[in-house]
Amino acid sequence: MVLNDEMGLNLLKKKIYERTGVDCSKYKDNYLKRRIDLRMKAIGIGTSYNEYYRFLEKNHDEYKSLLDGITINVTEFFRDADTFDAFKNMVIPQLLSEKVKRNSKILRIWSAACSIGEEPYTIGIVLHEKLGPGLNNLLASIHATDIDGKALSAAKAGIYDAEALKKISKPKVSKYFDVVDGSDKYRIKDKVKNLVRFQQHDLISGKKFSHFDIIFCRNVLIYFGRELQHTLFLDFYDALNDGGYLIIGKTETMTGEAKDKFTCVNTRERIYKKDSKNPGIS
Ligand SMILES: C[S@@+](CC[C@H](N)C(=O)[O-])C[C@H]1O[C@@H](n2cnc3c(N)ncnc32)[C@H](O)[C@@H]1O
Numbered sequence: 152m153v154l155n156d157e158m159g160l161n162l163l164k165k166k167i168y169e170r171t172g173v174d175c176s177k178y179k180d181n182y183l184k185r186r187i188d189l190r191m192k193a194i195g196i197g198t199s200y201n202e203y204y205r206f207l208e209k210n211h212d213e214y215k216s217l218l219d220g221i222t223i224n225v226t227e228f229f230r231d232a233d234t235f236d237a238f239k240n241m242v243i244p245q246l247l248s249e250k251v252k253r254n255s256k257i258l259r260i261w262s263a264a265c266s267i268g269e270e271p272y273t274i275g276i277v278l279h280e281k282l283g284p285g286l287n288n289l290l291a292s293i294h295a296t297d298i299d300g301k302a303l304s305a306a307k308a309g310i311y312d313a314e315a316l317k318k319i320s321k322p323k324v325s326k327y328f329d330v331v332d333g334s335d336k337y338r339i340k341d342k343v344k345n346l347v348r349f350q351q352h353d354l355i356s357g358k359k360f361s362h363f364d365i366i367f368c369r370n371v372l373i374y375f376g377r378e379l380q381h382t383l384f385l386d387f388y389d390a391l392n393d394g395g396y397l398i399i400g401k402t403e404t405m406t407g408e409a410k411d412k413f414t415c416v417n418t419r420e421r422i423y424k425k426d427s428k429n430p431g432i433s
Pocket residue numbers: 221222223224225226227230263264265266267270296297298299302352353354355368369370371400
């Protein structure tokens with residue numbers, strides 16, 4: 152890439168925002184450049200962002216392909232299995248014992264940047280595994296959001312190929328999936344699906360949510376600049392009930408002002424607790 156092409160990059164960011172409403176200036180520059188370079192290579196454009204910009208203006212569909220390239224959807228069921236073990240054996244019991252004390256039956260979970268649904272459905276499966284019929288005594292819901300409409304459509308369909316289920320034992324596959332007639336695909340069963348509500352939402356510019364007991368936001372913050380990460384950690388703090396948990400990706404680290412507001416309760420699995428009476432040291 153031409154070194155003095157920064158102006159071209161800035162122009163691109165401005166245009167992407169105007170045409171799509173997605174504020175790319177909040178993503179890390181290096182990440183953004185890598186994704187744009189890949190698109191440029193795919194359509195055979197040389198090295199100039201200005202040239203790519205001109206192409207985009209003549210081919211508006213390319214804005215969509217570029218956004219697809221920026222929002223990488225890589226995900227899997229039980230991604231980082233140890234994290235879901237900690238969710239099952241530490242977070243759920245602690246949270247529910249506090250709920251029993253407060254006589255509360257509502258359990259609200261947010262899977263932020265949920266991609267094609269494998270994360271929120273994993274959360275649903277873990278809830279069933281941990282609570283069994285006791286889940287019926289709770290008003291449990293999983294709010295699953297992503298910026299990418301195409302990923303959300305796949306998530307809502309809830310149909311996956313056998314490869315996607317490789318981390319799930321055979322008995323659990325039969326318990327939580329139906330074989331789609333005449334195919335080698337599997338559909339998530341309604342008992343899990345009905346726990347999840349999907350919604351398109353941009354973490355950068357979207358509305359602020361509140362009253363969640365647990366927030367999963369994994370493997371998306373790494374693409375964002377530091378300042379935005381700090382803002383989002385504070386947004387998650389505000390979105391949690393007192394005593395609620397934030398679970399981030401295993402390669403992500405909490406930094407900024409929020410670090411002093413949360414208590415890190417599991418360093419390895421990046422699990423943080425909001426306790427406004429005792430902010431703790433993370
Ligand atoms: C690598 S996937 C992570 C999926 C899942 N959380 C996991 O850990 O397996 C990143 C997701 O972040 C979404 N994403 C990227 N930018 C976003 C934004 N500004 N707001 C909401 N979601 C975003 C992408 O569409 C993609 O589905």
